[in-house]
Amino acid sequence: MSMTIDFSGKTVLVTGGGRGLGKDMALLFAECGARVMIAGRGVSYLEKTVSEINDLGAKGSYLACDVSKSDDVKALVTAAVEFGRGRLDVVVHAAGVQSIDDLLLTTDEEIAKVMAINVGGTANIIKHALPVLQKQKAGNMVIISSIAARDGGPANQIYCASKAAVTSLIQSASKMAAPSGVRVNGILPGIIYTDMWDDILIGRAHNGDPGDTREVSEDEKKRLWKEALEEIPLGRAQQPRDISWSTAFMASDFASEITGQCLCIDGGMTSGR
Numbered sequence: 001m002s003m004t005i006d007f008s009g010k011t012v013l014v015t016g017g018g019r020g021l022g023k024d025m026a027l028l029f030a031e032c033g034a035r036v037m038i039a040g041r042g043v044s045y046l047e048k049t050v051s052e053i054n055d056l057g058a059k060g061s062y063l064a065c066d067v068s069k070s071d072d073v074k075a076l077v078t079a080a081v082e083f084g085r086g087r088l089d090v091v092v093h094a095a096g097v098q099s100i101d102d103l104l105l106t107t108d109e110e111i112a113k114v115m116a117i118n119v120g121g122t123a124n125i126i127k128h129a130l131p132v133l134q135k136q137k138a139g140n141m142v143i144i145s146s147i148a149a150r151d152g153g154p155a156n157q158i159y160c161a162s163k164a165a166v167t168s169l170i171q172s173a174s175k176m177a178a179p180s181g182v183r184v185n186g187i188l189p190g191i192i193y194t195d196m197w198d199d200i201l202i203g204r205a206h207n208g209d210p211g212d213t214r215e216v217s218e219d220e221k222k223r224l225w226k227e228a229l230e231e232i233p234l235g236r237a238q239q240p241r242d243i244s245w246s247t248a249f250m251a252s253d254f255a256s257e258i259t260g261q262c263l264c265i266d267g268g269m270t271s272g273r
Protein backbone atom coordinates (compact mmCIF):
# COMPACT_ATOMS: atom_id res chain seq x y z
CA MET A 1 0.00 0.00 0.00
CA SER A 2 1.37 3.39 -0.85
CA MET A 3 0.19 6.42 1.05
CA THR A 4 0.55 10.13 0.45
CA ILE A 5 -0.71 13.52 1.57
CA ASP A 6 -0.47 16.12 -1.16
CA PHE A 7 1.84 19.00 -0.24
CA SER A 8 2.66 19.98 -3.83
CA GLY A 9 3.09 23.74 -4.22
CA LYS A 10 3.64 24.11 -0.45
CA THR A 11 6.76 25.40 1.26
CA VAL A 12 7.77 23.67 4.48
CA LEU A 13 10.46 24.76 6.95
CA VAL A 14 11.87 22.03 9.24
CA THR A 15 14.23 22.97 12.07
CA GLY A 16 16.46 20.12 13.21
CA GLY A 17 16.03 18.81 9.65
CA GLY A 18 19.60 17.62 9.16
CA ARG A 19 19.34 14.40 11.12
CA GLY A 20 17.12 12.17 13.26
CA LEU A 21 13.38 12.79 13.33
CA GLY A 22 13.61 16.21 11.61
CA LYS A 23 15.47 14.66 8.69
CA ASP A 24 12.83 11.97 8.19
CA MET A 25 10.08 14.62 8.34
CA ALA A 26 11.91 16.75 5.76
CA LEU A 27 12.21 13.73 3.43
CA LEU A 28 8.54 12.79 3.89
CA PHE A 29 7.35 16.33 3.07
CA ALA A 30 9.61 16.24 -0.01
CA GLU A 31 8.13 12.86 -1.02
CA CYS A 32 4.68 14.45 -0.65
CA GLY A 33 5.63 17.18 -3.13
CA ALA A 34 6.68 20.10 -0.90
CA ARG A 35 9.63 22.46 -1.31
CA VAL A 36 11.58 21.93 1.91
CA MET A 37 13.96 24.24 3.71
CA ILE A 38 15.83 22.73 6.64
CA ALA A 39 17.85 24.25 9.47
CA GLY A 40 20.12 22.95 12.19
CA ARG A 41 23.61 23.20 13.55
CA GLY A 42 25.62 20.63 11.61
CA VAL A 43 26.33 21.82 8.07
CA SER A 44 27.48 18.39 6.83
CA TYR A 45 24.18 16.81 7.97
CA LEU A 46 22.18 19.65 6.37
CA GLU A 47 24.05 19.32 3.06
CA LYS A 48 23.48 15.56 2.97
CA THR A 49 19.77 15.87 3.72
CA VAL A 50 19.29 18.56 1.05
CA SER A 51 21.01 16.33 -1.47
CA GLU A 52 18.61 13.47 -0.51
CA ILE A 53 15.65 15.88 -0.90
CA ASN A 54 16.91 16.85 -4.35
CA ASP A 55 17.38 13.16 -5.25
CA LEU A 56 13.65 12.72 -4.61
CA GLY A 57 13.02 15.29 -7.33
CA ALA A 58 11.97 17.94 -4.81
CA LYS A 59 13.49 21.35 -4.16
CA GLY A 60 15.53 21.61 -0.95
CA SER A 61 17.61 24.27 0.73
CA TYR A 62 19.25 24.80 4.11
CA LEU A 63 20.50 27.44 6.50
CA ALA A 64 22.74 26.64 9.46
CA CYS A 65 21.47 28.36 12.58
CA ASP A 66 21.28 28.23 16.33
CA VAL A 67 17.61 28.30 17.31
CA SER A 68 18.46 29.69 20.75
CA LYS A 69 19.56 32.92 19.02
CA SER A 70 16.69 35.19 18.06
CA ASP A 71 18.62 36.89 15.22
CA ASP A 72 19.50 33.49 13.68
CA VAL A 73 15.84 32.44 13.69
CA LYS A 74 14.73 35.78 12.26
CA ALA A 75 17.21 35.32 9.39
CA LEU A 76 16.03 31.72 8.94
CA VAL A 77 12.38 32.69 8.60
CA THR A 78 13.27 35.46 6.13
CA ALA A 79 15.29 32.94 4.08
CA ALA A 80 12.43 30.40 4.19
CA VAL A 81 9.91 32.95 2.90
CA GLU A 82 12.32 33.87 0.11
CA PHE A 83 12.78 30.16 -0.69
CA GLY A 84 8.97 29.86 -0.80
CA ARG A 85 8.75 32.79 -3.25
CA GLY A 86 6.98 34.95 -0.69
CA ARG A 87 5.03 32.23 1.16
CA LEU A 88 5.54 29.86 4.03
CA ASP A 89 2.92 27.15 4.48
CA VAL A 90 4.18 24.82 7.22
CA VAL A 91 6.73 25.32 9.98
CA VAL A 92 7.92 22.17 11.75
CA HIS A 93 10.12 22.80 14.78
CA ALA A 94 12.05 19.62 15.64
CA ALA A 95 15.37 21.11 16.81
CA GLY A 96 16.09 20.22 20.41
CA VAL A 97 18.63 18.78 22.80
CA GLN A 98 18.52 16.11 25.48
CA SER A 99 19.90 16.46 29.00
CA ILE A 100 21.03 13.12 30.37
CA ASP A 101 22.14 14.27 33.82
CA ASP A 102 20.35 13.77 37.11
CA LEU A 103 18.94 17.10 38.37
CA LEU A 104 20.97 16.98 41.59
CA LEU A 105 24.16 16.70 39.54
CA THR A 106 23.25 18.97 36.61
CA THR A 107 25.48 22.02 36.23
CA ASP A 108 24.09 25.55 36.00
CA GLU A 109 25.54 25.76 32.47
CA GLU A 110 23.72 22.58 31.37
CA ILE A 111 20.39 23.87 32.76
CA ALA A 112 20.83 27.21 30.97
CA LYS A 113 21.81 25.50 27.69
CA VAL A 114 18.87 23.09 27.59
CA MET A 115 16.39 25.82 28.49
CA ALA A 116 17.87 28.22 25.92
CA ILE A 117 17.67 25.67 23.09
CA ASN A 118 14.43 23.82 23.89
CA VAL A 119 12.33 26.62 25.42
CA GLY A 120 14.10 29.69 23.97
CA GLY A 121 14.35 28.02 20.54
CA THR A 122 10.62 27.28 20.50
CA ALA A 123 9.80 30.81 21.63
CA ASN A 124 12.07 32.20 18.89
CA ILE A 125 10.46 30.15 16.13
CA ILE A 126 6.98 31.19 17.29
CA LYS A 127 8.09 34.83 17.63
CA HIS A 128 9.49 35.04 14.10
CA ALA A 129 7.42 32.56 12.08
CA LEU A 130 3.95 33.05 13.53
CA PRO A 131 3.59 36.71 12.36
CA VAL A 132 4.37 35.57 8.79
CA LEU A 133 1.58 32.97 8.92
CA GLN A 134 -0.79 35.41 10.66
CA LYS A 135 -0.19 37.99 7.94
CA GLN A 136 -0.92 35.37 5.25
CA LYS A 137 -4.00 34.26 7.23
CA ALA A 138 -2.94 30.73 6.27
CA GLY A 139 -0.48 28.06 7.25
CA ASN A 140 0.32 26.11 10.38
CA MET A 141 3.04 25.09 12.80
CA VAL A 142 3.85 21.67 14.22
CA ILE A 143 6.17 21.74 17.22
CA ILE A 144 7.91 18.60 18.45
CA SER A 145 7.70 18.29 22.22
CA SER A 146 8.00 14.92 24.01
CA ILE A 147 6.02 12.54 26.19
CA ALA A 148 8.63 13.57 28.78
CA ALA A 149 6.52 16.74 29.10
CA ARG A 150 3.63 14.73 30.51
CA ASP A 151 4.90 13.44 33.82
CA GLY A 152 8.56 14.20 34.38
CA GLY A 153 10.95 11.36 35.05
CA PRO A 154 13.37 9.87 37.57
CA ALA A 155 16.27 11.21 35.47
CA ASN A 156 16.86 13.89 32.79
CA GLN A 157 14.50 16.15 34.75
CA ILE A 158 15.69 19.35 33.05
CA TYR A 159 14.81 17.94 29.62
CA CYS A 160 11.35 16.95 30.94
CA ALA A 161 10.81 20.46 32.36
CA SER A 162 11.95 22.08 29.12
CA LYS A 163 9.51 19.96 27.09
CA ALA A 164 6.66 20.80 29.51
CA ALA A 165 7.41 24.46 28.75
CA VAL A 166 7.42 23.68 25.01
CA THR A 167 3.96 22.10 25.37
CA SER A 168 2.74 25.24 27.16
CA LEU A 169 4.13 27.41 24.34
CA ILE A 170 2.25 25.27 21.79
CA GLN A 171 -1.01 25.90 23.66
CA SER A 172 -0.37 29.67 23.98
CA ALA A 173 0.72 30.02 20.35
CA SER A 174 -2.42 28.22 19.17
CA LYS A 175 -4.55 30.80 21.01
CA MET A 176 -2.51 33.69 19.55
CA ALA A 177 -2.79 32.22 16.03
CA ALA A 178 -6.43 31.11 15.93
CA PRO A 179 -8.07 34.50 15.13
CA SER A 180 -6.13 34.58 11.83
CA GLY A 181 -7.07 31.00 10.95
CA VAL A 182 -3.56 29.70 11.63
CA ARG A 183 -3.14 26.42 13.54
CA VAL A 184 -0.40 25.39 16.00
CA ASN A 185 -0.13 21.80 17.20
CA GLY A 186 2.33 19.56 18.99
CA ILE A 187 3.63 16.07 18.38
CA LEU A 188 4.93 14.23 21.45
CA PRO A 189 7.16 11.32 20.37
CA GLY A 190 7.82 8.36 22.65
CA ILE A 191 10.98 6.30 22.08
CA ILE A 192 12.78 6.36 18.74
CA TYR A 193 16.38 5.20 18.35
CA THR A 194 18.10 8.35 17.09
CA ASP A 195 21.46 9.78 18.23
CA MET A 196 19.47 11.41 21.05
CA TRP A 197 18.43 8.02 22.47
CA ASP A 198 21.99 6.76 22.21
CA ASP A 199 22.91 9.64 24.57
CA ILE A 200 20.04 8.72 26.92
CA LEU A 201 21.32 5.13 27.19
CA ILE A 202 24.78 6.43 28.08
CA GLY A 203 23.19 8.72 30.70
CA ARG A 204 21.27 5.77 32.15
CA ALA A 205 24.43 3.65 32.29
CA HIS A 206 26.16 6.48 34.19
CA ASN A 207 23.18 6.91 36.54
CA GLY A 208 22.87 10.52 35.41
CA ASP A 209 26.31 11.42 36.75
CA PRO A 210 28.09 13.83 34.37
CA GLY A 211 31.36 13.03 36.20
CA ASP A 212 31.16 9.39 35.09
CA THR A 213 33.07 9.15 31.82
CA ARG A 214 33.21 5.35 31.70
CA GLU A 215 32.87 3.97 28.17
CA VAL A 216 29.48 2.22 27.77
CA SER A 217 29.63 -1.00 25.76
CA GLU A 218 27.17 -1.83 22.98
CA ASP A 219 25.96 -4.82 25.05
CA GLU A 220 25.13 -2.56 27.98
CA LYS A 221 23.30 -0.16 25.66
CA LYS A 222 21.34 -3.10 24.20
CA ARG A 223 20.30 -4.20 27.71
CA LEU A 224 19.19 -0.68 28.68
CA TRP A 225 17.34 -0.26 25.36
CA LYS A 226 15.47 -3.54 25.99
CA GLU A 227 14.53 -2.26 29.46
CA ALA A 228 13.21 0.99 27.95
CA LEU A 229 11.05 -0.93 25.47
CA GLU A 230 9.42 -2.85 28.34
CA GLU A 231 7.66 0.43 29.27
CA ILE A 232 5.78 0.46 25.94
CA PRO A 233 2.35 -1.28 25.92
CA LEU A 234 2.61 -2.04 22.18
CA GLY A 235 6.00 -3.58 22.91
CA ARG A 236 8.13 -1.92 20.26
CA ALA A 237 9.99 1.32 19.65
CA GLN A 238 8.43 3.89 17.38
CA GLN A 239 10.04 4.48 13.99
CA PRO A 240 10.87 7.96 12.61
CA ARG A 241 8.13 7.46 9.98
CA ASP A 242 5.51 7.05 12.73
CA ILE A 243 6.39 10.55 13.89
CA SER A 244 6.71 11.98 10.37
CA TRP A 245 3.28 10.77 9.21
CA SER A 246 1.61 12.19 12.33
CA THR A 247 3.39 15.48 11.73
CA ALA A 248 2.32 15.53 8.07
CA PHE A 249 -1.27 14.78 9.12
CA MET A 250 -1.26 17.66 11.63
CA ALA A 251 0.18 19.98 8.96
CA SER A 252 -2.38 18.92 6.34
CA ASP A 253 -5.93 20.02 5.57
CA PHE A 254 -7.14 16.72 7.06
CA ALA A 255 -6.44 18.38 10.43
CA SER A 256 -8.04 21.70 9.57
CA GLU A 257 -10.20 21.64 12.74
CA ILE A 258 -7.33 20.67 15.04
CA THR A 259 -5.34 23.32 16.89
CA GLY A 260 -3.69 23.62 20.30
CA GLN A 261 -3.47 19.82 20.56
CA CYS A 262 -0.57 17.59 21.48
CA LEU A 263 -0.61 14.12 19.98
CA CYS A 264 1.41 11.41 21.74
CA ILE A 265 2.99 8.87 19.37
CA ASP A 266 4.24 6.42 21.95
CA GLY A 267 2.74 2.95 21.59
CA GLY A 268 0.37 3.65 24.48
CA MET A 269 2.93 4.77 27.09
CA THR A 270 0.95 7.83 28.14
CA SER A 271 -2.50 6.31 27.73
CA GLY A 272 -4.82 7.84 30.33
CA ARG A 273 -2.35 10.53 31.44
Ligand SMILES: NC(=O)c1ccc[n+]([C@@H]2O[C@H](COP(=O)([O-])OP(=O)(O)OC[C@H]3O[C@@H](n4cnc5c(N)ncnc54)[C@H](O)[C@@H]3O)[C@@H](O)[C@H]2O)c1
Pocket residue numbers: 015016017018019020021022039040041042065066067068094095096097098117121144145146147188189190191192193194195196197
Ligand atom coordinates in the same frame (compact mmCIF):
# COMPACT_ATOMS: atom_id res chain seq x y z
N1 LIG B 1 14.26 10.38 19.64
C1 LIG B 1 13.28 10.31 20.54
O1 LIG B 1 13.00 9.24 21.10
C2 LIG B 1 12.50 11.55 20.92
C3 LIG B 1 11.45 11.40 21.83
C4 LIG B 1 10.71 12.51 22.18
C5 LIG B 1 10.98 13.74 21.63
N2 LIG B 1 12.02 13.87 20.75
C6 LIG B 1 12.26 15.21 20.21
O2 LIG B 1 12.34 15.15 18.80
C7 LIG B 1 13.21 16.18 18.31
C8 LIG B 1 14.26 15.56 17.39
O3 LIG B 1 15.03 14.65 18.17
P1 LIG B 1 15.98 13.53 17.52
O4 LIG B 1 15.72 12.28 18.25
O5 LIG B 1 15.86 13.58 16.06
O6 LIG B 1 17.40 14.08 18.01
P2 LIG B 1 18.75 14.41 17.21
O7 LIG B 1 19.72 14.74 18.28
O8 LIG B 1 19.07 13.34 16.24
O9 LIG B 1 18.36 15.72 16.37
C9 LIG B 1 18.27 16.97 16.98
C10 LIG B 1 18.36 18.03 15.92
O10 LIG B 1 18.25 19.31 16.55
C11 LIG B 1 19.24 20.17 16.03
N3 LIG B 1 19.64 21.14 17.05
C12 LIG B 1 20.05 20.91 18.31
N4 LIG B 1 20.36 22.06 18.92
C13 LIG B 1 20.14 23.04 18.02
C14 LIG B 1 20.29 24.45 18.03
N5 LIG B 1 20.73 25.11 19.11
N6 LIG B 1 19.98 25.15 16.90
C15 LIG B 1 19.54 24.51 15.78
N7 LIG B 1 19.38 23.18 15.71
C16 LIG B 1 19.68 22.46 16.82
C17 LIG B 1 20.42 19.27 15.66
O11 LIG B 1 21.22 19.93 14.68
C18 LIG B 1 19.68 18.03 15.15
O12 LIG B 1 19.41 18.19 13.77
C19 LIG B 1 13.80 16.85 19.55
O13 LIG B 1 13.07 18.04 19.83
C20 LIG B 1 13.57 15.82 20.64
O14 LIG B 1 13.48 16.41 21.91
C21 LIG B 1 12.79 12.81 20.37
